[in-house]
Each structure stands twice: as C-alpha cells, then as structure tokens.
Amino acid sequence: MNNKGGYSICTTDVLVIGVEAAGAYAAVKASEDEDVDVIAITKGSDIARAGATVTASHSTFAVECQGLHDLLGAPTDTRDSPEAFFEDMVKEGKYVNDQMLVESLVRECAPRAKEMESWGFQWDKTQFYASPGHTYQREIFGLDTSGPQMCRVMKRILESRPNSQIMGNMLALDLLTSGDEIAGAVALDLLTGELVVFEAQCVIIATGGAQALYPYVSTGREMTGDGHAMAYRAGAEFHDMEYIQFIPGELIWPPGWMVGVQPFVMFDGLYWWYNGLGDRFMRRWDPMRIEDVTRDIRSIGVATEVLEGRASEHGGIYASFAHLPSDVVDNVGRTRRRGWISSSGFDYNPLVEMMKEGTAIELANYCHFWMGGIKINVDGETNIPGLYASGECCGGVHGANRLSGGALTQCIVQGARAGIAASAHAKKTSRPEVDSEQVEACRAWVYRPLEREGGTNPMELRDKVTEFADSHTGPVRDHEMLEEAIAEAERLKKVELPHLYCKTKNPAYNLEWVHAIQTANIVQVMEIVAHSALPVRNSRGAHYRRDYPDTDNDNFIKSVVAKQVEGRCEVRFEPVKITSITPPKGRRPYPG
Amino acid sequence: MSEGEEERDVIIAKVLRFDPTIDEEPHFETYEVPKYKVGRQTLAKVLEYIFESIDPSLAYYVTCNRALCNGCVAMINGKAGLLCMTETTDEVTIEPAANHRVIKDLMVVPEEEDRVQQQVLKRSGKSKYL
C-alpha cells in the first residue's frame, strides 16, 4: 500500500479548485497575464465531468437587457436597466443580500456576457425569458447549451495557454496556510491514490454547492461541500449558510424516471399534489394559487407534510394528472416541440400513459442550490489573505432566495473578479513555504479509513447523515431540530467519523475511500448550516422556522457569519451591506 | 419477455474487472442484482447496487446521470453506450470504453488527456520523503 510514502509537489501562482462555470472563468482571467501560472483542478475526470454547470444545459443566464441590447445587439426590452435588475434581486432575496455583491453582478454581467462571446460562446439572441421575480425578459440561453458550451469554450482557452493547465481526478483535501496566509492545498490524485501538494500564493475555491448533504439532488451526487469544509477548517468565514434552495422535483416513485430535472420541468403546472391522506395540502399555503406558487413555498409545503407524518407511500407527496381528461394531456403533448420527449432525447411517454390512466407519481424535495456559502467581498477575497472564492460556493449575493438565471451570472462575474484579483495578488507576493506538518496532518486523517481493520461503512454513514440532514436542516426547521442537528454533527465528528473504514485497501481509484472523505465533509457542512440557522428566529425566503413563522424585518435583516474558533462553530450577526435599497420594516406572516 | 416465460427477479450482470496494480489480466465477474418490479432500471443503478451492496472495490464513473458529461461511456453488450441512459436487460455485459487507458474496472481516461497530465506531474514531481 502506497500510503506511507511521499507526495508530489506542483508549484503554481494561482491554484483554482473546481473548474466549471466559476472556476474556469477565474482560471481564464487569472492566466491572461502570461507571467502568472495557473493550475485548475477538479475531482471530476475533466472539466464538464462533475459539478452543477454541466447539468445546467438548457439553462439561462440573467443579464440586464440594456447591456444585452447595447453590447450583444440582442433585441430585448430596453426598459430594463442594471438598477431594475438590482431591485428584483434584492426584493427576491428578501433584503438580506450583500448589496455590494449585487451591484457588481448587475453592472458586470453584460460586459462578461460580451467577453464570453468574444471567446467563441454563442448566445441565442432570439428568445428571452422572465421567470418569476424578473420584471423584464432578461434571461438568455446559450445557443446549443449553456453550461456545457461554456465549459467547452473555457477548456479550449485553458488548454491553449502555456501558463494554464486543467488537472482532472484531483480531489482537493485541505488548504495549506503559512502564518495567516494561504500557501496552497493538498489533493489526492484519485488515479494513483497518492497525495499531491500544490504550492501557490493564491487559491481560488470554486467547488460549487453542497447539495449531497441531502438525499436528493438536482446536480450530480459529488457535490459534497468539500470546498466549504476545507475553507472552514482553514478558518474562513461563512455567510448566511441557512439559505438553501430546495425544489419538490425528485420523482421518487416509480423509480428510474428521474433523468436530470426533466420530469419536473415537463409536467410542472399540469399535476395536482396530494399528501398521503389525499388532501391537496398546498391549499393551506395559498388557497388561490395552490401548487402554482414559488419554489420556496412549494418546498416548504412538501417538507411540512413529510415532517408531520402525512407523506406518500415512499416518503414524498403524490402528483397526479387524474383531474385532466386524457385527451387534454395528449393535446398538451402535441403542443410541445418534442411531445413528451425531453431535450436530451429521453422518452417519458410510458410514464405519461401510466399517469393518464390515473396513477399518481411521487415527488420529494431535491436540493438545488446554495445561496449561503463562503464569505467574500466583490473581489472574491475571503478573510484569509491569498484565499479567494467564486460561484455557488460563496454566500451573500442572492440573499435568502435566488432568481432564476442568477447563478450562472454569479459565476461569470465573481469568477472574473476572483481570477483578476488573485492573479494580481500572486504577482506581488512570493510563494509561502509549505509546512510539511500540515501535509502530514492531512495525510493522517485522509488515509486512516484505509488503515483501519474494521469500523463504519462510508456509504451507510452517508445515507444516515443525508436522511438526518433532510429531517433536521431541510426547508422547514425549528429550534429543537437545529439543536439536535448541532448535537448530531458533534457526535458524528467524535464517534462516527473516527471509525470510517474502507474494505477496499488499494488506494488507486478507490470510490469507497472517496465516499469516506466526502462524508466527513457533508457532516462539516451540516454543522455550519445548523449553527447558522439556529439564531435566525424568523422565516425568510428559503429558511422556514415553524416555531417562528413570521418574516421579522425589525430584528432579522441581518447577515449571519459563521467561523471555526478553537474547534467550535461560532456565529455572529453583522449588519447587511446596503448600498441603495433600504429594507422594509415590520413583521409579516411568511412569505413576508 | 415472451408470453409464458417466467418473470425473473434478478439481473445477471457480467462486469469486466481489472485493477492494473494487482491483476495481470482483466477478468469477468458475475453479479446478481435485484430487478425493479416497476420503473426503469438503468445500468448506472445496476452498478450502484453492486458497488454499495456487493463489492465496494468496483470502480466506475457516473456523475450527471443525464447524458450530458459523457463520463459514463462504456461497452454495453459489446456496443458503446452511456451507463446512465441505458436500461438494463435481464443479462448484461459491461466492459470499459475502448481506446482509453483503464485505471480500474470501468474507470478509464482518454489517452491524450492522460498523457498531458502525467507530464505535468512528472515535470513538477520532486517528491519528499521518498
């Protein structure tokens, strides 16, 4: 077994961890300066082989229309402006967004969209959307796809430059620091099972969300908050980790039909929802619009039924077409370009036939997006000099809820900012000395599951953790649940994680081992979420406290900042950063 | 299933296993995987079952689960296909994608990418403690 040996060392100026929308953009901008070396690593086998971006295929970027019109020559609604986009984001974010981050997003989105075009990204300038919350039609698609096309364009640039390099199958484990500054990171070369130490003046974390803390995800299952966990261990601050977006779109029964998020997209608006008692429960949340409400309210409605024991047979809720005559369903199919066949060519007709006959399908909440994350300023700087972050792993810009299209835009704006800032920082600082004791400490925790002769199975523990997280830190929370989650995270860290054990001992491409490492990371993320959600004693956006169901603007227009201090997660409130919109006052029943 | 044939409740999956750090030659292993009574059972689900419930040393690559990343390409009953989109048959043979270096079992890397990365690691690879 090759786990006692040495490690390879790669030196670079800027190390980017995660190389999709945000990380790839950062790497491209950082490597524009030929004197700055950039390595971008991913735990996927390559760019576009992991993460949310590649799954965001038929997806939109939200870009204010004036910019779309003036810079891209797109025929859109020019009544829109950066100011109007700003107002929509802050309103939908329920006034807890960091307005400096929003300001940068709304002003820089159009120039970045133009920049992407100059690199060869093709926009579809014929159709524009305004999903709920957008006042104007400012959502725009990529011509063939959005996320995958973006990855292709970035890959070509990064591979063509002598000073930039993408490395796949590199699982980042821990950050390295020297004094107060960042010194690089340790990663596991998944192909060999050996450690690689990256020495760098700057590290940009762009590892996306932590969807896989929950049993169902809209992304791939590899989104385990590794970047969050390593940043936390290194002393980084977190911003509003209580805001996590869920959508009741996971088709849990019958099994096997969940191909991407397609069923949700295809059937939405057609089906009625029932709980396990046959009650159309969404009437209790909105008697007029019933199921036709925003995603946050839907996910909270569904989570409430499940938590209060009124779930469907397989633990979700029922969704049915039975109220629709079958010829109406057929007609809906006919009016669509591809009928009941998804954009990726997947055929849903057999499922539709079953539903037409009156059988309901069952849906559960999947975790879709993380509004909270690592705390950054507009340049992507964290509280640790040399450590930057961008994209979905960062908190603040969306506040308590995000607008559709805002995530990909966040990635390009923040990715560019972090890349430029890190590149400049790397040039004026010298590479700090790597402390081999830190590397050895990392090696010790990482290799232990391989060395143990017995203990906890990583996949079984993962399932226990995700089930627990779902029932305690899902869309609906209360004081007791969150206290229990904090205690459970502590117990898991003390009692379970130290016993993780892999039956498979060979370190080369050992998936069981990868699960062990990732499971430790989701536990860490759950701890931060629970600590951040506990003191927020009101309901706002994606955070619903059933013990405090009102939106309280007098006491909770605040930012929650969490950080590890002497082994404990400490949380403090900070005033929300306001530039131009003053939040409202008063207390109102949720949704505020 | 033709009429009169008894419905099987297991899938017989033959998977080509090869760990170059241990094995001299690739070899097939055969697994019995419970068959779904309803719904669609993709090969990604079959392999997940083998990995999680029978043999955690199995290596394969599935991420997007929706035909977008191409990471799960493999030889399925002798033809190239995506594990995440292909519904299983009652008996199925799965082998690694052709023209790739086999890292382990079904986990492969394209020859070209592999070559570039190995060069970087070698170039910067002064090792400590060896």
Ligand SMILES: Cc1cc2nc3c(=O)[nH]c(=O)nc-3n(C[C@H](O)[C@H](O)[C@H](O)COP(=O)(O)OP(=O)(O)OC[C@H]3O[C@@H](n4cnc5c(N)ncnc54)[C@H](O)[C@@H]3O)c2cc1C
């Ligand atoms: C189905 C779907 C549809 C969506 N539709 C839209 C839309 O229409 N509009 C919109 O704006 N947004 C949409 N989103 C959200 C948006 O796609 C994501 O927020 C965005 O792509 C995140 O990009 P990112 O670069 O921050 O992270 P990701 O794309 O998630 O990439 C994370 C990267 O980090 C790497 N990584 C993670 N951990 C490690 C580690 N330990 N070591 C090394 N690498 C690591 C991964 O391998 C990956 O490369 C959608 C998301 C999904 C899932």
Ligand code: FES
């Ligand atoms: S897992 Fe991405 S294509 Fe199959």
